[in-house]
Amino acid sequence: MSLIEELKVKLITILNLTDVTPEEFDENAQLVGGELGIDSIDVLEMVVMVERDYGVTINNKEVGEKVFASLANLAEHIRVNSAQTFS
Amino acid sequence: MKTPPVYISGAGIISSLGTGLSATEKALRHNQSGIRPLSLFGLLQSKPLLVGEVEGGVDDSSLPRTHTLARIAAEEAMQGWKHGIDAVVLGTTTGGILTSETLLRQGCGDRRSYRYHGLHTVAEYIAGHFNCSGPALSVSTACSSGVAAIALAMRLLRSGRARAVLAGGADSLCRLTYFGFHSLQLVDPAGCRPLDINRRGMAVAEGAGMLLLTGDGTGTPLAVLLGAGLSCDAYHAATPHPEGAGAHRAMSMALGDAGLEVEDIDYINLHGTGTADNDLAESKAVHRLFSRPPPLSSIKGATGHSLAAAGAIEAVIAALCISSSLLPANTGLETVDPILGLAPLPTPQPQELQTVLTNSFGFGGNNGSLVVGKKTTAVAAPARQQPQAPLFIHGYSCLSGGGLTEATVESLKQGQSVAGTAKLDLIAQALPPRLIRRLKRLPQMALSLAADARGETAPQENLDSIFLGTGWGALSETYDFLSRLAESDEQFPSPTDFVGSVHNAAAGQLAIRYGATGANITAAGGDYSFEQSLLAAELMLEDAKPPALIVGTDEGHAVFSPLLDPSIDGESSLADGGGAILVSRSEVGAICRIRPAYYGSGSADSAIDELAGALECLRNRQRRCALVLAGIPAAMRVQGEKQLKRFFAASALSAPVVDCRRYIGEFATATAVGVVLGVRLLEDGVVPMALTTLEAMPLDPDRDTILVLSLGSTIAAMELSGS
Numbered sequence: 001m002s003l004i005e006e007l008k009v010k011l012i013t014i015l016n017l018t019d020v021t022p023e024e025f026d027e028n029a030q031l032v033g034g035e036l037g038i039d040s041i042d043v044l045e046m047v048v049m050v051e052r053d054y055g056v057t058i059n060n061k062e063v064g065e066k067v068f069a070s071l072a073n074l075a076e077h078i079r080v081n082s083a084q085t086f087s
Numbered sequence: 088m089k090t091p092p093v094y095i096s097g098a099g100i101i102s103s104l105g106t107g108l109s110a111t112e113k114a115l116r117h118n119q120s121g122i123r124p125l126s127l128f129g130l131l132q133s134k135p136l137l138v139g140e141v142e143g144g145v146d147d148s149s150l151p152r153t154h155t156l157a158r159i160a161a162e163e164a165m166q167g168w169k170h171g172i173d174a175v176v177l178g179t180t181t182g183g184i185l186t187s188e189t190l191l192r193q194g195c196g197d198r199r200s201y202r203y204h205g206l207h208t209v210a211e212y213i214a215g216h217f218n219c220s221g222p223a224l225s226v227s228t229a230c231s232s233g234v235a236a237i238a239l240a241m242r243l244l245r246s247g248r249a250r251a252v253l254a255g256g257a258d259s260l261c262r263l264t265y266f267g268f269h270s271l272q273l274v275d276p277a278g279c280r281p282l283d284i285n286r287r288g289m290a291v292a293e294g295a296g297m298l299l300l301t302g303d304g305t306g307t308p309l310a311v312l313l314g315a316g317l318s319c320d321a322y323h324a325a326t327p328h329p330e331g332a333g334a335h336r337a338m339s340m341a342l343g344d345a346g347l348e349v350e351d352i353d354y355i356n357l358h359g360t361g362t363a364d365n366d367l368a369e370s371k372a373v374h375r376l377f378s379r380p381p382p383l384s385s386i387k388g389a390t391g392h393s394l395a396a397a398g399a400i401e402a403v404i405a406a407l408c409i410s411s412s413l414l415p416a417n418t419g420l421e422t423v424d425p426i427l428g429l430a431p432l433p434t435p436q437p438q439e440l441q442t443v444l445t446n447s448f449g450f451g452g453n454n455g456s457l458v459v460g461k462k463t464t465a466v467a468a469p470a471r472q473q474p475q476a477p478l479f480i481h482g483y484s485c486l487s488g489g490g491l492t493e494a495t496v497e498s499l500k501q502g503q504s505v506a507g508t509a510k511l512d513l514i515a516q517a518l519p520p521r522l523i524r525r526l527k528r529l530p531q532m533a534l535s536l537a538a539d540a541r542g543e544t545a546p547q548e549n550l551d552s553i554f555l556g557t558g559w560g561a562l563s564e565t566y567d568f569l570s571r572l573a574e575s576d577e578q579f580p581s582p583t584d585f586v587g588s589v590h591n592a593a594a595g596q597l598a599i600r601y602g603a604t605g606a607n608i609t610a611a612g613g614d615y616s617f618e619q620s621l622l623a624a625e626l627m628l629e630d631a632k633p634p635a636l637i638v639g640t641d642e643g644h645a646v647f648s649p650l651l652d653p654s655i656d657g658e659s660s661l662a663d664g665g666g667a668i669l670v671s672r673s674e675v676g677a678i679c680r681i682r683p684a685y686y687g688s689g690s691a692d693s694a695i696d697e698l699a700g701a702l703e704c705l706r707n708r709q710r711r712c713a714l715v716l717a718g719i720p721a722a723m724r725v726q727g728e729k730q731l732k733r734f735f736a737a738s739a740l741s742a743p744v745v746d747c748r749r750y751i752g753e754f755a756t757a758t759a760v761g762v763v764l765g766v767r768l769l770e771d772g773v774v775p776m777a778l779t780t781l782e783a784m785p786l787d788p789d790r791d792t793i794l795v796l797s798l799g800s801t802i803a804a805m806e807l808s809g810s
Contacts, residue, residue: 018524048579
């Protein structure tokens with residue numbers, strides 16, 4: 001599974017987006033404050049997941065705003081900063 | 088007519104700055120900070136963060152730390168007071184959880200070890216310690232709890248229900264709040280720097296503040312309590328309203344309550360936690376209210392943020408500043424954030440003060456402000472309107488193992504048990520998925536009850552205030568937070584679960600859903616939480632206000648409930664649910680009225696006689712008590728049955744009794760379902776045969792009262808009667 005697809009599944013689970021399927025999840029759409037109703041608490045929940053699962057720490061608000069602008073941005077940030085390699 | 092003043096006849100304080108008024112005053116005069124690295128409990132991973140920890144050996148092996156902190160402050164407040172106290176009102180968010188966290192990690196399954204877990208045990212312990220047989224009320228509105236408790240105490244005094252009340256707040260440091268605020272990235276690694284351009288958050292702290300409030304000022308009062316204002320942002324679970332709308336409302340209400348104008352305020356003690364959002368929102372609220380703000384500062388750079396204790400600690404400090412002519416500094420501040428447009432006091436200043444406005448805001452959008460004044464200003468206070476009309480019920484709902492309102496009520500009317508856990512999928516069906524995606528059991532039940540009580544079919548006016556009683560709070564969120572914390576070796580606590588774990592999270596959700604920007608009070612009074620929330624509504628709800636919602640709800644949690652609630656005998660007897668009533672002071676269109684007739688300790692010798700004397704249905708010969716709905720928690724069965732027998736003997740009553748918990752199940756707010764059953768019977772105009780054991784009994788709305796009686800460690804009575 002590509003990193004983008006993997007993240008879609010993870011976000012649906014940790015943010016409990018029960019009415020969204022991975023197929024419907026647009027990785028380029030606005031993530032925070034967009035149609036999914038994702039807010040600052042969700043961002044922090046995603047911060048924890050990114051650190052736990054990919055070893056990437058995000059503890060700076062400015063970086064966070066860029067990273068969580070879209071799922072594609074998040075995937076790119078993980079790809080660049082994680083010690084893991086992705087397909 | 089002038090409103091009688093409320094005197095601060097005694098005050099006690101313990102915080103990271105020291106123990107007692109004089110140590111606190113000294114620390115404030117020297118601009119000292121008590122913020123240091125955590126040492127109270129060990130950490131598995133990280134370096135200890137900076138916190139406001141109380142130093143010295145305060146711990147008592149038989150009691151959790153919150154209880155001990157509360158007692159230390161209470162003893163100072165009560166020093167020299169030779170008369171009794173009529174009530175205790177205490178704000179807390181942590182109760183005995185620090186002790187429970189340790190026990191849980193040790194795998195302790197001994198239920199007795201958890202007996203001081205509940206928030207209500209703090210107020211009950213303090214009441215017992217000072218032989219108070221009146222109400223021991225527990226308020227849990229996150230970081231505004233201390234102010235909310237003091238505001239309620241003030242209403243108890245003004246309404247004449249009490250002459251002396253011990254009120255305040257207490258919280259100990261614990262893993263839940265330490266890691267919780269850290270998971271929200273709200274802890275400043277460099278300490279706490281309120282209003283600073285480089286501020287990065289708070290320092291989580293602990294402590295207690297207590298005020299002895301009296302109506303007659305016997306002795307030498309420190310200061311007077313002039314006004315209180317409570318509001319809710321109805322905006323977000325954890326983030327303040329960006330313009331500080333709720334903060335502005337709370338401050339305006341406190342000034343209005345005190346009968347003062349903005350120019351009368353000499354000093355503002357800001358909430359000023361040091362988080363980016365709070366300080367910005369609060370500064371906007373201050374600017375909106377004050378064209379030229381008076382001297383102001385936040386003392387949280389000195390004390391840290393002691394959560395439920397903060398509002399009470401700062402009320403004590405407000406009184407101290409007035410009595411000792413001191414303006415405390417904004418400790419920790421280096422460079423003021425220019426965007427705030429404020430000029431906080433860089434150093435402590437000796438200055439005579441007449442009035443102080445003090446703020447406390449918290450999760451769930453809860454805001455509280457108090458105005459404290461010099462003794463001599465007391466007589467200037469104008470007359471305030473006390474609510475005159477009774478509380479009328481305009482809607483109701485309930486929830487149980489037997490289903491939603493109709494299913495539950497119909498089963499109960501047939502004398503069938505509805506005990507069991509409510510079906511969450513049934514509840515969730517009626518709620519939008521996006522609304523509940525982050526909400527677990529308790530807030531979902533509360534939202535379901537609220538929607539049903541309002542009978543949501545057409546657009547209706549917003550609610551104003553919310554009063555929610557919950558014995559044990561959000562058990563799922565608390566359990567999940569602590570489990571994930573332990574499983575991840577303290578690395579990955581859940582911010583979502585932390586925000587949801589506060590007792591007032593459910594009431595905060597209701598406020599957001601219904602735009603309820605008035606007072607938002609969560610009472611955590613154990614088995615008497617619904618009774619306490621009704622009492623809070625009676626004290627707070629004003630005559631002309633839009634309807635308020637009173638909710639009682641508890642969740643049955645497979646692990647926590649049998650461990651914490653002594654009335655639950657293992658997982659097989661788990662039950663939950665709750666009830667809600669929509670109330671206002673207007674009789675138009677009402678179903679019936681509800682009167683909180685009595686609330687006091689169940690162990691006082693005189694309790695039964697006082698109870699009988701307080702009941703309108705016994706005092707007034709035109710009325711009849713047609714039915715008693717009795718609630719006796721299983722753990723207090725023997726005591727409760729004895730009380731019931733004595734009550735019937737003392738009152739010479741012959742009405743049928745329904746033993747409610749046998750039908751509704753064992754959960755702390757089962758009374759709420761009992762009240763809803765009573766309302767329904769009055770609406771039907773008949774008590775069915777299954778509940779009378781004889782034959783169906785018609786109810787005469789002009790004469791008949793249904794008495795809901797809660798027994799056990801507390802005795803509470805609520806009278807339901809036709810409008």
